[in-house]
Amino acid sequence: MGNWLKALLLLLFTLVWVPSVGAATDAATCLACHGSMEGAVNVDQEKFSKSVHGAMNDCLMCHLTLKGAQHQGLSGGKPDSTVQALAAAISPKGGKDSIAQAACVTCHPDIYEAYKASVHGRNVIVKKSSDGPVCTDCHGSPHYIQPKTSKESAVNHFNVVHTCGVCHEEKVMSEKYGFSTHVMERYKESFHGRKLKVGHSGAPSCASCHGSHDIKSAKDPASPVAGENKKKTCSKCHAGATDKFVAAITHKPMHPIAHFTELALIVLTISVFAFICLHVLLDIFADIRDRLFRKGGKHE
Amino acid sequence: MNNQTIPKEIERFDLSARIQHVIMFTTFLLLSFTGWGLKYAYQDPASAWIQFWGGAKMAGIIHRVAGITMLLDFIYHQFYLVNQARKGGFRLSLVPMPKDVVDLFHNFMYFFGIRKEKPYFGKFNYMQKFDYWAVYWGMFIIGASGFFLAFPVTVSSLFPLWSIQWIWDVVIAMHSDEALLAIVFIMIFHFYNEHLRSEVFPMNWMWITGKMSIDQLKHHHPAEYDHLFGDKKQK
Numbered sequence: 001m002g003n004w005l006k007a008l009l010l011l012l013f014t015l016v017w018v019p020s021v022g023a024a025t026d027a028a029t030c031l032a033c034h035g036s037m038e039g040a041v042n043v044d045q046e047k048f049s050k051s052v053h054g055a056m057n058d059c060l061m062c063h064l065t066l067k068g069a070q071h072q073g074l075s076g077g078k079p080d081s082t083v084q085a086l087a088a089a090i091s092p093k094g095g096k097d098s099i100a101q102a103a104c105v106t107c108h109p110d111i112y113e114a115y116k117a118s119v120h121g122r123n124v125i126v127k128k129s130s131d132g133p134v135c136t137d138c139h140g141s142p143h144y145i146q147p148k149t150s151k152e153s154a155v156n157h158f159n160v161v162h163t164c165g166v167c168h169e170e171k172v173m174s175e176k177y178g179f180s181t182h183v184m185e186r187y188k189e190s191f192h193g194r195k196l197k198v199g200h201s202g203a204p205s206c207a208s209c210h211g212s213h214d215i216k217s218a219k220d221p222a223s224p225v226a227g228e229n230k231k232k233t234c235s236k237c238h239a240g241a242t243d244k245f246v247a248a249i250t251h252k253p254m255h256p257i258a259h260f261t262e263l264a265l266i267v268l269t270i271s272v273f274a275f276i277c278l279h280v281l282l283d284i285f286a287d288i289r290d291r292l293f294r295k296g297g298k299h300e
Numbered sequence: 301m302n303n304q305t306i307p308k309e310i311e312r313f314d315l316s317a318r319i320q321h322v323i324m325f326t327t328f329l330l331l332s333f334t335g336w337g338l339k340y341a342y343q344d345p346a347s348a349w350i351q352f353w354g355g356a357k358m359a360g361i362i363h364r365v366a367g368i369t370m371l372l373d374f375i376y377h378q379f380y381l382v383n384q385a386r387k388g389g390f391r392l393s394l395v396p397m398p399k400d401v402v403d404l405f406h407n408f409m410y411f412f413g414i415r416k417e418k419p420y421f422g423k424f425n426y427m428q429k430f431d432y433w434a435v436y437w438g439m440f441i442i443g444a445s446g447f448f449l450a451f452p453v454t455v456s457s458l459f460p461l462w463s464i465q466w467i468w469d470v471v472i473a474m475h476s477d478e479a480l481l482a483i484v485f486i487m488i489f490h491f492y493n494e495h496l497r498s499e500v501f502p503m504n505w506m507w508i509t510g511k512m513s514i515d516q517l518k519h520h521h522p523a524e525y526d527h528l529f530g531d532k533k534q535k
Contacts, residue, residue: 191449191472194341200356238453245456247464258469265477272481276489279427282411287498289413 030059033070040096048143062103062142080106089125090134104135104142114214131173138163155212157205158196161187164206179218183251190249202237209233306514306529313510320377321507324435327370332483334363339476367446374439393423393524396433400426423524431490438482445475 027048035045048054060066064079079087079099086102095101105112115121115135123132138155139145146153154163161184167173169184180186187193187206195203209225210216216223224233234241234249254262313321337350337359353359384390403426406419419425424432448455448471459467494504506512518525 188342191338194338195356195360197341198337198347198350198356198359200360202357240453242453242457244459244461244464245453248452248456248468250465252465254469255466258466258473261466261470262473262477265473265481269477269481269484273484273488276485280488280492282408283492283497286411286413291498 026057027059028057043143050146051142051144052147053142053145061106062100063097064103065097065099079103082106082109082112086112086125089128092128093124093130093134095134095136101134101136111213118211118213118215119217119220120215131167131176133167137166155207157201157208158199160205160207161193161196168206177217180250180252182253186251186253192249204237208236309511309513310517310528311510312506312512315510316380318507318510320373320380323369323373327366327373328482328486330362330366331370332479334359334366335476335479336483339480364450367443367450371439371443371447374435374443391423394429394432396426396429400429418520420523421521423521423527425521427489427493431493434482434485438478441474441478442482445471445478449475 031043031045031048034041034043036042060074060077064077064083066074079102082105083099083102086105087098090101091098116125120132123129124134136142140154146156148155148157150156151158153159165184168179171181173179174181174183188197192204196205210218211224216226218225221227221229223229230246231241231243234246238245334350334353337346337353340346350356350359353362381390399422403419403421406415407426409415410418452468456464494500494507495502514525517528
C-alpha cells in the first residue's frame with residue numbers, strides 16, 4: 001500500500017513538472033537571450049516588467065508560434081480560431097508575427113468585439129486594408145503598454161491626439177476615406193485642442209467625442225458625432241446643446257468669411273503695430289535730438 | 301488777477317478714475333497672462349506658464365473672473381461719466397476732433413524737425429485719446445467675443461443659422477487677435493509714453509497722485525493751460 005501511494009505521489013509530482021521542463025517558457029528564459037539582443041527582437045526587461053503585462057510570465061501566451069531552430073522545444077498552445085482568423089486578416093499589413101499581434105483578443109475579447117464592428121476593425125478585417133490600425137498601432141508594443149492613466153501611455157487623454165494624428169494628419173488618408181482635410185489642424189487650433197494641450201483634463205480629446213475601440217465613421221448614423229447623437233455627445237460637457245450649437249464643431253477647413261475676417265484683423269494688428277512703433281521711435285529720436293542740440297530750449 | 305491764482309499743480313484724475321484705472325490694468329494683466337498661455341498653447345513655455353497660474357482650470361477661472369471684473373469696471377465708468385456730466389463742468393475733452401489729425405501731422409513734422417514747436421495739445425493729446433478709446437474698442441470686440449465664448453450654448457441660439465459655419469471662428473479671431481493687438485499696443489505705446497519716456501521714467505506718478513504740475517501742463521498741454529489760466533498771465 002505504502003509503495004503505491006509513494007508511486008502515485010511521484011507520478012503526480014512528475015506530471016506537474018514535466019511540461020515546464022520540456023518548454024521553459026517563463027519570461028526569464030526568453031529574456032536571457034532577448035533581453036540583450038539587438039534590433040526588433042530585443043525586449044527591454046526593465047520596461048517590460050513595469051508594463052501592464054509585466055506580471056505575465058509566459059511569453060508563449062502571445063507568441064504562440066515560434067520559428068527557427070533556436071526555439072525548438074518551445075511552443076505555446078495552438079492558436080484558437082479567433083486568433084487565427086484575425087491573424088489571417090492582419091497579415092497583409094506585413095507585421096513580423098501576425099499570430100502574436102492577433103493574440104491580444106484571447107484576453108481582451110470584449111474589446112475585440114467592439115473593434116471588429118468599428119470602422120477601423122472593419123477596414124482591417126472585412127476590407128483587408130493595410131491602413132486600419134490593429135491594437136499595437138495605437139497602444140504600441142504589448143511589452144511596454146502603460147495604463148491609460150500613465151503619461152507614457154500612447155492612448156492617455158493628453159497623448160491620444162498625437163496617436164490619432166499619425167494616420168489622420170495624413171492627406172492620403174483624408175482623400176482615401178473622405179474625412180475632412182485639416183481635421184487635426186482644426187482640432188488643435190480649437191479651444192478644445194488648446195485646452196487639452198495646456199493640461200486641462202476636462203478638455204475633450206479625439207476619443208472623448210468619437211469613441212475609441214468602437215469608433216464609427218462620422219457618416220455612420222451610429223457614430224456619436226452623427227445626427228441626433230452629436231447633441232447627446234456635446235451635452236456631456238455643454239448642457240442643453242442644441243442643433244445650432246453642435247453645428248459649430250465640424251473640423252472642416254475654415255470658412256472663407258472667417259478666414260478673411262481673421263486676415264483683416266491681422267492686417268489691422270500689424271498696421272497699428274507698425275504705426276505705434278514708428279511713432280515711438282520718432283518720439284525717442286526727437287527726444288534725444290532735443291536733449292543734445294536744443295539744450296536750454298523749452299524743455300523744463 | 302495774478303500768479304497766486306495759478307496753482308502749483310492741478311488734479312487730472314479724481315480718486316474714482318484712479319481706482320477705475322487700477323482695476324482696469326490689474327484685470328488687463330491677469331487676462332493677458334492667462335490668455336497668452338492658451339493663444340500660444342503650442343509654443344513651448346505655454347504649459348509651464350499655465351502651471352504657474354495654477355493649471356489650466358485655475359487659469360480659466362482667473363481669466364473669467366478678471367474678464368467680468370473688467371466689464372463691470374467699464375460699465376461703472378459709463379455711470380461715472382454720466383455723474384460727471386450731472387455735476388456740471390463736464391467737457392468733451394476726450395472726444396476725437398479734427399484738431400487731433402492736425403496735431404498728429406504737426407507732431408510728425410516736429411519729429412522730423414520741420415516744425416520747431418510741439419503741437420498745441422489740449423487737455424488730452426491724440427495719443428491719450430487713442431489710449432482711451434482703445435479700451436472701448438477692446439471692450440466691444442474682446443469683451444463681447446469673450447462673453448460669447450464663455451456661454452457658447454446660450455449665445456449660439458442668438459446667431460442666425462447661416463452664420464454657424466463661420467461665426468465661432470470669427471469670434472475666436474476677434475477675441476484672440478484683438479487681445480494681441482491690445483497687448484502690443486499697451487506694451488509699446490502706453491509703456492513708452494507713460495513709463496519709458498526719459499521724462500517720466502520709471503512711471504508717470506499721476507496714476508497714484510492724479511495730479512500734474514503746472515509746468516508739465518504748460519509744456520505738454522498748452523491749449524489746456526491757456527484754457528484754464530489764459531486770462532491770468534503768468535509772466
